[in-house]
Amino acid sequence: MLTWIRTGRTSAICVLVCAVLLVVQQAWFFGGWGGPEVATLVTDASYVPQALMFTVLAGRVAVSKRQEPRTRRAWQVITVAFGWQLAAHCAWFAQSHFLHTTGYPSAADYCFLLFSPFMFAGLLMLPGQHRRRRDRQRLALDALIVGAGGFMAIWYLLLGPILHAPGLTMWQRGFTAALPIGDLLLVLAMSTAMLRRHQPEVPGPVRLLAGSIALTVTADVSYSWIQLHGGYTGGSWPDLLWLAGCFLLVLAADQQYRRPRHPAPRRGDRNAVFLLPYAASVAAYLLLAEQSSHLPLDPYGGMILGSAVLTLLVMARQMHALRDNREMAVTDGLTGLANxxxxxxxxxxxxxxxxxxxxxxxxxxxxxxxxxxxxxxxxxxxxxxxxxxxxxxxxxxxxxxxxxxxxxxxxxxxxxxxxxxxxxxxxxxxxxxxxxxxxxxxxxxxxxxxxxxxxxxxxxxxxxxxxxxxxxxxxxxxxxxxxxxxxxxxxxxxDTKAREAELRHAVADDELVVYFQPAVALATGDLRAVEALVRWNHPTRGLLGPGEFIDLAEETGAVVPLGAWVLRRACQEAAAWRAETPGADPLRLAVNMSPKQVAQADLVETVQTILADTGFPPNRLTLEITESVILQPDPLTISRLEALRNLGIQLAVDDFGTGYSALSYLRRLPVTVLKIDRSFVTGIADDPEARSVCEAVVHLGEAFKMNVVAEGIETPDQAAALIAMGCTVGQGFYFHRPLPPQETAALVHKRFAPVS
Missing domain, CATH: 3.30.70.270 (Reverse transcriptase/Diguanylate cyclase domain)
Structure with missing residues (x-):
């Protein structure tokens, strides 16, 4: 049966069938069709499939691995309680319509009684969050207030009259009293389960269980009252409540199975739940007022009225204290804003x-x-x-x-x-x-x-x-x-994570392309070198410059595989030019290297592997590093750079002058090229300060026996000023913009191919 009902469609059909049975019974009752005997038969027959369904569905929850272990254990006990309900309804149907037994208490009555203690235990076993001792004490007090209010109502309606009912044996009197006491236990357990919620809201299955118990307790009290005042007959109005409660049990078991193990929190209803103790207190005082209405105003009326008003004032004061505590818990103490x-x-x-x-x-x-x-x-x-x-x-x-x-x-x-x-x-x-x-x-x-x-x-x-x-x-x-x-x-x-993943996919999917910006001899315009500059041929945003993604690559670490890819692709392209144009052997290739690449322990091995795979000679390669690398170089960084220099690779300091370069490190590091940042070149023709910085860098390069390359040259005046300072090599839009690989190959062939 459990295997058959595991599918969502099958359980939905079961719930629909139960709903149809409930509607049919309600229509039969209000329609008054068929007389009392037929109405009793239809009503009693409606219980059995309902009870069968909620027992089977509860058993499905009890064995489901989708549930938390604590939830599963609680529903195992609840399933036992449902099983006693099923046995009770089957026994009642059999003894009423086949065996025609009239003894009290009957087998069905005993089964109904056994439902309460198991349901009580199962409800208390439902999981709740870990609580401090003070919270547990407050929870117990709230539940006891609700229980006390329920006890007053049950005492007035049932327990008191049962003690004085004539014609009952001691066993029958005790058994009759046990039924409302069991209902009182259910009220106590249900209020505890609702107040001890483990989510910001009371879970849907717990709501349905609470509704079912409320209907069942109301029907039980009505049944006992009718029994004490004339005798109960099947098919009367308490059956409407019992059947509705059974259907809610079906819904509760089905919804618990469908409920996610870790449901997303929703807006809470804690205010409605916390009103339970107050509602129980008000109901108890209303009952007391109704019963004392015949007493003289002096002295009982004033005392009862004063007690009720005093209790209401204490409740109002407590609600204000709870609100103040809540505000303190969610308010920033300094600014008064929300925390x-x-x-x-x-x-x-x-x-x-x-x-x-x-x-x-x-x-x-x-x-x-x-x-x-x-x-x-x-x-x-x-x-x-x-x-x-x-x-x-x-x-x-x-x-x-x-x-x-x-x-x-x-x-x-x-x-x-x-x-x-x-x-x-x-x-x-x-x-x-x-x-x-x-x-x-x-x-x-x-x-x-x-x-x-x-x-x-x-x-x-x-x-x-x-x-x-x-x-x-x-x-x-x-x-x-x-x-x-x-x-x-x-x-x-x-979105850094999404962009990082997108960038890594771009490397893997060959969406990147390397452009090359030529560097020329300032005096003659002869091609001396090309600098590799990466671009991203984005599938939706078009061609992106490095300013659109290099910072992200630096932040996320994606610059390491990106830099290796650029070095490999640039060496492949440059090696192809050398093969196609033999006269291009003197051309140098410059590739930028990020600080994170320099920090990699396998840097030297990576560069050696790329050079060996592409066939590009190390003595024609220049690796450009930033000032941050030379500012505070550790021994491992120095050893890596020296190992690269020993391979014949030149090292250049890019954007020199924009940071806080320590000149002492220039003597210690194997750097052979200084590149003047474009920010100084821009004002070189009309800004004396910029001109002085450029001239100082040129003289500094001469002092350290380094080559100096100027970046960002855009006008002939800037080029002339650099030549006058003694700078021999430069690059910028005045000479060439960054070129795609095909145009760079054509330029190399034009400049270095032998004249026929």
Whole structure:
């Protein structure tokens, strides 16, 4: 049976059949068809398939590996309880319509009684989160309040009358009292299970179990009351409640099986759940008031009224205390904004809502610029003043339904639901930037602050709150890199992980291409060398320059395989030119090498392998390194560079003069070429300071017996000035732009091919 019902379609059919049976029975009851005997037969017959289905479905949950072990153990006990229900309904149907037995208590009554203790144990075994001792005590008190309220109702309706009912033997009296006590245990266990939820919301199966028990207890109390006041007959109105409760058990077992092992959190309903103890207290006092209505006002009425009012006031005071505790738990103590806990909760709530056209949800992540220098220079007190001022500024800008929170340090978040457009988020971000660009008075000091903002607009309905926050953080990082004091929208292009994977795929799928920029003799224009420059032939964005992806490659480490690929492809192309044009032997090839490549332990072996595979001679190769490599070289770096130099490879310092080069290291490192950065060449014709720097680099190269190459030459005046300084080699748009491999091959052939 369990194997047959494992498929989702089969279990759905079973649930549908049970629903049809319930509707038929309800229609039969309200239609009054067939007389009392037929109504009793239809009702009793409806129980058996319902009980069979919820027992089988519960057994499916009890053996399912999809469930957590604790959940599985709890449902194993619940399945036993359901089994007693099935036995009870089968026995009742048999004894009512075939055996015609009338003894009390019957076999069916005993089976019904056994349902309660097993169900009680199973409900208490349902998993909940680990709790502190104080939380467990509070949970027990809440459950006992609910149980006490239920006890008062059951005592008034059943237990009291049972003790004085005539014509019952001691055993029958005790058995009759045991049934409502079992119901009281179920109320106690169900309230415990609902209050001890392990998710922000009460899980759906637990809700259905609670609804079933509520209907069952109501029907049991009604049945016992009818028995005490005239006798129960089958097919009467308590059967409507029992059958509805059975159908809820079917739904609960089916939904528990379908429930994911780790369901995504949804918006909680904790307020409704925590009202259970208060609702039970109010119900108990209403019952007490109804029973004491015939008593004289003096003294009983005033005392009962005073007790009820006093209890209600204590309950109201406790609810205020709970709200105050909640606010303290989710509020940042310094700024009064929401803290990370509340921001995270609200984010998950917003992420659980459907995406609607014309209604957008945005997350703004804000980081204060220049906060650390203020904190370090003037102390934490000044930093606190800045944070409080920033919080006040945010309150003055955001809308009434928005939530501003401090995540920690100088990082803030603003959640904005229900925006009319994506651009509205940018407009609010702009106002925040203007408001946060403010002076803050601290004693005699005026502290100037600002902010950078990352904006993530929710477009993907499956994106979690954590994902939205990560997207806003990515956009914030992009805003900082772009110069701070601005905001950036998140886009997939910013996704570091996705872009890294895309970049690595580009290397593997041969989407990269190497361009070559010629370097010439400044005096004659003769071709001396070519520098390899990588481009990305992106399938959707077109040809991308290195500025679009090299920084990402450096950050993620993808620059190591990327750099090896560029070196191999450049050597292949240059080796082909040498083979096709014998006169091109003097041409040098320059390839850039990142600091991460220099730090690789197998650098020398990688370069040797590439040269051997491509056949390019090492004495015609120049590897260009940045100033960061020569600033603080460790012994291993020096040994790698010396090993490359021993192979005959020349080493050049690229963009020389833009960093903080230590001249002492130039003497220690095997560097033979200095490249003047284009930023100095740009103003060489009319800026005396730029001219002085260039001239100093040229003389420095002569002092260290190094060759000097100028980059970024764009005008004849710049070339003439460099020649006057003594610089002999240069490259730039004035001579050649970077050329694709085919055009570079044609240029090499034109310059070096022998004249026929």
């Amino acid at each position: 990370r806990i509340l921001v995270t909760e609200r984010l998950e709530q917003l992420a659980g809502q459907p995406v609607r056209p014309g209604r957008h949800t945005a997350v703004l992540l804000i980081d204060l610029d220049r906060f650390k220098p203020i904190n370090d220079t003037f102390g934490h007190e000044a930093g606190d003043v800045v944070l409080v001022a920033a919080a006040d500024a945010m309150r003055s800008v955001i809308r009434g339904g928005d939530l501003a929170g401090r995540l920690g340090g100088d990082e803030f978040a603003v959640l904005m639901p229900g925006l009319p457009s994506r651009e509205a988020a940018g407009a609010i971000a702009t106002r925040l930037l203007e408001t946060l660009r403010m002076p803050v008075i601290f004693g005699e000091h005026v502290l100037m602050v600002g902010a950078s903002i990352g904006v993530a607009v929710r477009d993907d309905p499956d994106a979690s709150g954590e994902t939205l926050l990560q997207q806003a953080d990515t956009a914030l990082y992009a805003a900082k890199r772009a110069g701070r004091g601005r905001f950036e929208y998140y886009s997939d292009v910013m």
